[in-house]
Structures are given as C-alpha cells and as structure tokens.
Amino acid sequence: MDEAGFHRLRVGGVDRLTDDAVAVTFELPDALAPVFRHRAGQHLTVRRPGSDARRTYSVCTSAVTGPLRVAVKRLDGGLLSTWLTDGLRPGDELEVLPPAGRFGPAVDPARRRRYGLVAAGSGITPLLSIAATVLDVEPHSEVVLLYGNRTTGDVMFLEELSDLKDRHPTRLELLHVLSGEEQESELLSGRLDRQRLQRLVATLVPVDEVDEWYLCGPFALVTEAREVLREAGARQVHVELFHAAAPPPRPPRPPGQAVATSTVIATLHGRTSTVAVERDGQPVLDAVLAVRPDAPFACKGGVCGTCRARVVEGAVAMDVNYALEPDELAAGVVLTCQAHPTTDRVRLAFL
Numbered sequence: 001m002d003e004a005g006f007h008r009l010r011v012g013g014v015d016r017l018t019d020d021a022v023a024v025t026f027e028l029p030d031a032l033a034p035v036f037r038h039r040a041g042q043h044l045t046v047r048r049p050g051s052d053a054r055r056t057y058s059v060c061t062s063a064v065t066g067p068l069r070v071a072v073k074r075l076d077g078g079l080l081s082t083w084l085t086d087g088l089r090p091g092d093e094l095e096v097l098p099p100a101g102r103f104g105p106a107v108d109p110a111r112r113r114r115y116g117l118v119a120a121g122s123g124i125t126p127l128l129s130i131a132a133t134v135l136d137v138e139p140h141s142e143v144v145l146l147y148g149n150r151t152t153g154d155v156m157f158l159e160e161l162s163d164l165k166d167r168h169p170t171r172l173e174l175l176h177v178l179s180g181e182e183q184e185s186e187l188l189s190g191r192l193d194r195q196r197l198q199r200l201v202a203t204l205v206p207v208d209e210v211d212e213w214y215l216c217g218p219f220a221l222v223t224e225a226r227e228v229l230r231e232a233g234a235r236q237v238h239v240e241l242f243h244a245a246a247p248p249p250r251p252p253r254p255p256g257q258a259v260a261t262s263t264v265i266a267t268l269h270g271r272t273s274t275v276a277v278e279r280d281g282q283p284v285l286d287a288v289l290a291v292r293p294d295a296p297f298a299c300k301g302g303v304c305g306t307c308r309a310r311v312v313e314g315a316v317a318m319d320v321n322y323a324l325e326p327d328e329l330a331a332g333v334v335l336t337c338q339a340h341p342t343t344d345r346v347r348l349a350f351l
C-alpha cells in the first residue's frame with residue numbers, strides 16, 4: 001500500500017459488455033481479500049499507475065458470491081474511461097483504494113422487502129450489485145429493476161441480468177425501457193423520463209408496494225425520478241450520482257477585506273495534522289492534502305463522498321453536496337472537498 005492508501009491490483013480480465021463499455025475483474029491475493037470485501041453498492045477509487053488521475057467505479061457484483069469487478073463506460077474525450085475501455089489488458093496493474101460508500105442496503109436474511117431500482121446507462125453498476133446481493137442473501141425479498149437505455153446493444157450486462165432473472169424468476173422483475181427501439185409494450189418504449197416514470201409507478205410498479213428505492217444514472221434522470229417517487233409517496237429513496245456540473249466559482253474577496261484564516265485540525269489514519277486554511281480560499285481538503293497526501297478523495301466535485309469527515313469541533317460550510325444523506329448531515333459529516341471553515345478552529349475526523 002502506498003502513502004495515499006492505494007493497493008496495486010492485477011487485472012485478471014477485461015470483458016467487453018457493449019461497444020463502449022468493459023467489465024474489469026481484479027485478481028485479489030489472499031492477504032488483500034478482507035481489505036477489498038465490498039458491501040452491495042460500494043465503489044472503488046482507481047488510479048492509473050504513473051498518473052495522478054483517479055476516478056471512482058462502482059463494484060457491479062454480488063457482495064457474497066461475486067469477484068471484485070467494476071464496469072466502465074467510455075466517455076468520449078474522458079481521460080481515464082477511454083484508456084480503461086480501449087487500452088487496459090489482462091495482466092496490467094491498477095492502483096485501487098478499498099471499497100467505500102454507503103449506497104446500498106444492509107442486507108439481512110431475515111428481511112422481507114421489495115426493493116425498487118431505477119438505472120440508466122452505466123448507472124446499472126451499483127444496482128446490479130444491490131440486486132444480486134439482495135437475491136443472494138434475502139430469500140424473502142424481491143427486486144424490481146427499471147433500466148433505461150437507447151437500444152438493446154447499449155444495455156450493459158444484458159446477459160447477466162437475464163441470468164439473474166432465470167435464477168430468480170419470481171423475485172426479480174426486470175423492465176428494460178428503450179428510447180431508440182420499439183418494444184411490445186408502448187410503456188417501455190421511449191425515454192425513461194418524468195412522464196414515463198409517472199405512468200410506470202401508476203401501473204406496473206406501484207410505489208406503495210416498494211419499501212426502498214435506489215436510483216443511479218445521469219443527473220437529470222435521477223433528479224426527476226426522485227421527485228416522481230417522492231410525489232407518489234415513496235418512503236425511502238437513495239441516490240447515487242456519477243457526475244454533476246461543477247459548482248459556480250466562489251465570489252472573489254472584496255478589495256480591502258482582510259484574509260480570515262482558520263486553524264483546521266484533521267485526524268486520519270490515527271494521526272493528527274494542523275493546517276491554516278483561508279475561510280474564502282481553497283477547500284479544506286486541498287489544504288489538508290498539502291501536509292497529508294493520504295487524505296482520501298476522488299472526484300473533488302461533491303459527488304463521490306470519498307473525502308467524508310465528521311466535524312468534531314467548530315463549523316464548515318459546503319459549496320455543494322450530492323453525496324451525503326440527511327442522516328449523515330445530521331451527524332456532522334461533511335465533504336471536505338466542498339468545505340470552507342466558518343469558525344476560528346475546526347476539528348475534523350476523516351471517515
């Protein structure tokens with residue numbers, strides 16, 4: 001493990017899923033198996049050796065029976081996804097942080113639940129892990145998956161999903177919604193947007209029959225789906241985003257205004273470090289990274305949640321938050337990549 005917590009893992013397999021997506025399976029030496037044991041819906045932060053570029057990829061397999069595997073969809077012009085989908089070969093090595101994230105249920109064999117999953121495109125990855133894990137672990141639970149794509153050829157994990165359905169014909173309901181292909185049902189032919197979701201929850205997937213919802217896909221779809229579900233009375237709606245627009249730049253300091261500095265005391269990996277942070281300057285994470293390169297982060301955009309810390313003393317304000325759920329906010333958890341101190345002293349414990 002290096003000083004930033006990355007482990008070098010050998011790639012055992014690179015399997016093409018669609019024209020622009022691959023599944024990447026890691027080989028895990030026995031000693032690292034406990035370190036990389038994932039829970040349903042968690043993700044890995046991946047770095048290309050010899051580069052600073054790190055990105056997050058959700059584990060797409062059952063937490064019980066699956067190997068450690070992620071799936072990457074190429075984004076045209078994207079730095080890491082183009083290389084991972086076109087340049088990565090079995091036998092190559094990647095630098096990987098252990099699984100992180102809180103998206104996904106705490107599965108329990110005694111539970112009897114109906115889970116509603118809504119995905120579009122590569123957003124299927126954490127939801128496939130959740131579906132496979134729930135079906136493996138909770139014999140009395142059911143899963144309904146609404147999965148939006150353009151055509152059948154764009155569907156990542158077409159075969160895996162159909163195998164899962166064959167193994168659990170009564171407990172998995174699989175609804176493919178295709179925007180660029182006619183299907184037998186008019187309801188499933190078209191874009192998975194607000195109107196279609198409203199019709200789906202009014203007919204095929206009644207909200208009052210679902211205990212927990214998990215949504216993952218593009219920002220617009222996820223935002224609309226959350227609204228539709230809440231309006232329809234959904235009880236628990238959890239969201240995972242892969243990307244969000246960058247927040248607007250902070251307003252410049254008015255001329256003549258003195259620089260206000262706070263003392264930030266950060267604890268991570270059992271060691272405490274103290275840094276001075278300008279209140280309207282760089283985020284707390286960047287100031288901490290200057291002295292502690294082991295501080296965890298990936299997107300620096302308030303999306304992935306890797307940089308989470310609990311505020312133990314003082315206060316901070318965040319620019320944006322797309323990753324933390326209300327219970328975490330209530331417990332004083334913040335995204336350090338978005339945090340600026342608002343008190344003279346701030347004490348943080350990285351999670």
Ligand SMILES: Cc1cc2nc3c(=O)[nH]c(=O)nc-3n(C[C@H](O)[C@H](O)[C@H](O)COP(=O)(O)OP(=O)(O)OC[C@H]3O[C@@H](n4cnc5c(N)ncnc54)[C@H](O)[C@@H]3O)c2cc1C
Nearest residue numbers: 055056057058071072073078079080081122125242243304
């Ligand atoms: C929690 C989490 C889990 C993720 N899981 C997966 C996964 O399982 N599979 C997967 O393929 N990706 C996943 N992602 C997205 C992934 O981390 C990268 O953002 C993506 O691969 C693009 O990286 P890149 O280096 O190719 O593009 P970059 O070089 O970072 O970006 C190129 C351009 O595209 C924009 N952009 C970046 N990411 C996206 C995006 N996702 N959608 C639209 N525009 C974008 C950027 O703003 C930039 O303009 C996940 C992200 C998060 C936060």
Ligand code: FES
Nearest residue numbers: 298299300305337
């Ligand atoms: S690094 Fe991704 S939310 Fe902060």
